[in-house]
Amino acid sequence: MLVVPEALIADLVSAEDAFAAVEATFAAMAREDAYNFPVVREALGEGRQYGFKSGLDRAGHLLGVKSGGYFPGNADRGIPNHQSTVFLFDPDSGQLKALVGGNLLTALRTAAASAISIDRLARADARVLGMVGAGHQSAFQMRAAARVRKFDKVVGWNYHPEMLPRLAETAAELGLPFEAVSLEEMGAQADVIVTITSSNAPSVMDAHIRPGTHLACMGTDTKGKQEVEAAILARARVFTDEVAQSVSIGEAQHAIAQGLIAEGDITPIGAVINGTAPGRQSDDDITLFDGTGVGLQDLAAADVAVRRAVERGMASDVAL
Numbered sequence: 205m206l207v208v209p210e211a212l213i214a215d216l217v218s219a220e221d222a223f224a225a226v227e228a229t230f231a232a233m234a235r236e237d238a239y240n241f242p243v244v245r246e247a248l249g250e251g252r253q254y255g256f257k258s259g260l261d262r263a264g265h266l267l268g269v270k271s272g273g274y275f276p277g278n279a280d281r282g283i284p285n286h287q288s289t290v291f292l293f294d295p296d297s298g299q300l301k302a303l304v305g306g307n308l309l310t311a312l313r314t315a316a317a318s319a320i321s322i323d324r325l326a327r328a329d330a331r332v333l334g335m336v337g338a339g340h341q342s343a344f345q346m347r348a349a350a351r352v353r354k355f356d357k358v359v360g361w362n363y364h365p366e367m368l369p370r371l372a373e374t375a376a377e378l379g380l381p382f383e384a385v386s387l388e389e390m391g392a393q394a395d396v397i398v399t400i401t402s403s404n405a406p407s408v409m410d411a412h413i414r415p416g417t418h419l420a421c422m423g424t425d426t427k428g429k430q431e432v433e434a435a436i437l438a439r440a441r442v443f444t445d446e447v448a449q450s451v452s453i454g455e456a457q458h459a460i461a462q463g464l465i466a467e468g469d470i471t472p473i474g475a476v477i478n479g480t481a482p483g484r485q486s487d488d489d490i491t492l493f494d495g496t497g498v499g500l501q502d503l504a505a506a507d508v509a510v511r512r513a514v515e516r517g518m519a520s521d522v523a524l
């Protein structure tokens with residue numbers, strides 16, 4: 205069994221690698237060459253959560269599980285609140301193949317998903333990027349978005365305004381001007397809006413969004429969470445990583461519950477990648493990607509880490 209520790213991931217897997225790996229697995233899912241197993245997610249009390257996301261990708265020859273969770277007390281102990289590890293198994297024999305640190309991989313594969321949606325669905329002439337959320341993930345999402353469109357400005361809003369300088373720092377790193385704005389102003393200026401918050405109530409409202417906007421809603425990955433008003437989904441063309449997760453734990457759970465859209469109105473982004481479903485059809489379409497986060501994204505990104513580590517002689521081989 206190979207071990208690829210967390211500390212090596214930054215050298216082994218780039219944003220470009222994550223983009224290519226996640227795009228291939230979304231495409232395989234839409235061809236039914238790959239599928240995710242039901243998610244297990246449990247509240248452990250005192251704000252702690254733990255879960256298992258797993259799947260099989262026949263095309264990518266991947267079988268595995270990401271086990272991970274959120275431990276709010278960790279920051280006080282000097283370790284990240286989010287903790288995850290990826291286990292890869294041989295799909296032919298069931299043998300454990302690799303154990304891979306999953307924290308940075310989670311950030312990279314989540315950023316890749318929103319970037320894939322922007323690449324495929326946002327207007328080609330998108331110039332202003334809107335960021336809702338300024339936590340750990342926000343920098344990864346912004347950097348990945350900037351790889352797929354020539355933005356000339358970033359506008360940002362966060363529920364906790366004291367965190368906004370983090371967005372300004374990432375924009376500066378990308379050489380882009382940053383402006384902190386109200387949500388009304390964001391809707392008026394932004395061509396693409398990425399939401400990445402742990403909110404339980406909508407921040408972005410229907411009245412904020414003008415025709416032509418692309419939204420990548422990435423924070424809602426659990427029942428009860430919500431970042432955008434459900435009415436936006438009724439007006440938008442809705443895409444997702446996986447329809448089953450979108451309607452149960454994703455942003456679409458609310459629009460479905462309110463009868464505003466039906467499951468059949470949601471298109472897997474993999475079908476757009478494969479050319480079997482249309483993406484944006486007019487400059488005035490509002491497109492919305494409901495990025496719920498699937499286990500296969502983790503397996504695909506971990507597989508890159510393992511392959512690179514083997515190529516460079518950096519993986520430890522341990523007998524189990």
Ligand code: NAD
Binds near residue numbers: 314336339403405
């Ligand atoms: P974080 O804890 O570092 O940041 C949380 C963000 O949410 C901050 O911007 C904070 O100000 C904001 N926030 C907190 N309470 C809010 C409220 N009531 N209303 C609006 N905003 C609020 O978390 P992170 O690592 O940046 O992750 C953000 C979210 O993305 C989390 O909910 C996480 O579960 C989710 N996530 C999703 C995926 C996926 O694949 N879809 C992957 C990773 C993380």
